[in-house]
Amino acid sequence: MRTILIKLPRDRCDTDYIKQLMALANLAYRECEVWVPDVLKNIQYQLYGFKNFMGSLVFGTKPKRWFAKTWVPLETLRIYSNGSTKGNKSAPVVLDFRSNTIRLRQVCKNEPGFVVTIPMPRWVIDRIKEGGDIKFARIGLKGNEPYLALIAERKVEPYQPSSYMLVIDVNAWNNGIAWGLIKDGNIIKWKPERPRLSEIESLYDLSVRLSKEYGKLKRLGLNETEKARRLWKEIKKIRRKIYAKLRDYVQKLVHRLVRKALRHKALVIIDDMIEESRRELIEMKLPSGLRKLYLMYTRRFVKLLITQLEWYGIPYKLKRLPSTICPVCNHELIQLPSRTMVCPSCGFKAPRDLVPMHWVVRLAKTNGWALSLFIVTDNGR
Numbered sequence: 001m002r003t004i005l006i007k008l009p010r011d012r013c014d015t016d017y018i019k020q021l022m023a024l025a026n027l028a029y030r031e032c033e034v035w036v037p038d039v040l041k042n043i044q045y046q047l048y049g050f051k052n053f054m055g056s057l058v059f060g061t062k063p064k065r066w067f068a069k070t071w072v073p074l075e076t077l078r079i080y081s082n083g084s085t086k087g088n089k090s091a092p093v094v095l096d097f098r099s100n101t102i103r104l105r106q107v108c109k110n111e112p113g114f115v116v117t118i119p120m121p122r123w124v125i126d127r128i129k130e131g132g133d134i135k136f137a138r139i140g141l142k143g144n145e146p147y148l149a150l151i152a153e154r155k156v157e158p159y160q161p162s163s164y165m166l167v168i169d170v171n172a173w174n175n176g177i178a179w180g181l182i183k184d185g186n187i188i189k190w191k192p193e194r195p196r197l198s199e200i201e202s203l204y205d206l207s208v209r210l211s212k213e214y215g216k217l218k219r220l221g222l223n224e225t226e227k228a229r230r231l232w233k234e235i236k237k238i239r240r241k242i243y244a245k246l247r248d249y250v251q252k253l254v255h256r257l258v259r260k261a262l263r264h265k266a267l268v269i270i271d272d273m274i275e276e277s278r279r280e281l282i283e284m285k286l287p288s289g290l291r292k293l294y295l296m297y298t299r300r301f302v303k304l305l306i307t308q309l310e311w312y313g314i315p316y317k318l319k320r321l322p323s324t325i326c327p328v329c330n331h332e333l334i335q336l337p338s339r340t341m342v343c344p345s346c347g348f349k350a351p352r353d354l355v356p357m358h359w360v361v362r363l364a365k366t367n368g369w370a371l372s373l374f375i376v377t378d379n380g381r
């Protein structure tokens, strides 16, 4: 399942109406049927028609609080270029592949026959080409701006893995992630990957410095001045830049790893050590804001990776792999400067990021584990 967010034209949308629909969706989640006289019947019908889908993957978990913001689930009608259709004829969202447009019927404004037409994103066409389908959409507000979320689903059986394994060792961003390609029990390629942290850290420092300056003005009651406003704008711009850089890096890295797995028909093993990474970051005395940011993008990386592995039917397994225990003799390893690990008992020596790969090789050689790896029914979640 993959999702894309599309910003809707603000001037064509009544945000109060969308808010009202979101409140109704929240009620529907709690199995309360509230029929509001001033909202169009067909929209309300389709909302309560979703009751049976509650708790399904498409709509995630139910909102934690009453009146929490719940995005409104919507059915879609798909009209393909040869004229054939799929879905409910009266669905509020129409994906028209003849004109490559999306029509939103009566969900942007509470007015009979009100339609908002937006261009079809390239993303949708690509997902359809890959055999996906978009049965559902959701509409909602994000920071008071109206958005449409399209949810692409694809049923795919994971392939039978070849003799290749792609091991992905996830650290926090400062140590990056490391991947290793293993063939027939040998590590044939290995590489640590890191974003350009110096760039991100200097942007972060700048944003902190400007925030302090802004705070000073605010305390003096000068936050309405032209200078303060410009400063605030600048801070927001820098923050957006940091997010964009990290997001971009995550997407490109996931894309490359997924291509690699597909090329070799590899079994993917993910060692996701978020907790350990968090501790490592605290020990490094990184500023807490930066620490949070790195962890957030580490989590995002794992989430996006799993989403895409599932989309392409790449078999994967989540597996904790030790990086401080000797893969030869089980003795505790000693860390030398520059993240090199050494075993005082048997002399094993390797970069820290490579230790998990050695563990996979060792475990794969012991029959039982190799066999259990190839039965990919439970992905360890």
Ligand SMILES: [Zn+2]
Binding pocket: 326, 327, 328, 329, 330, 331, 343, 344, 345, 346, 347, 348
């Ligand atoms: Zn050892």
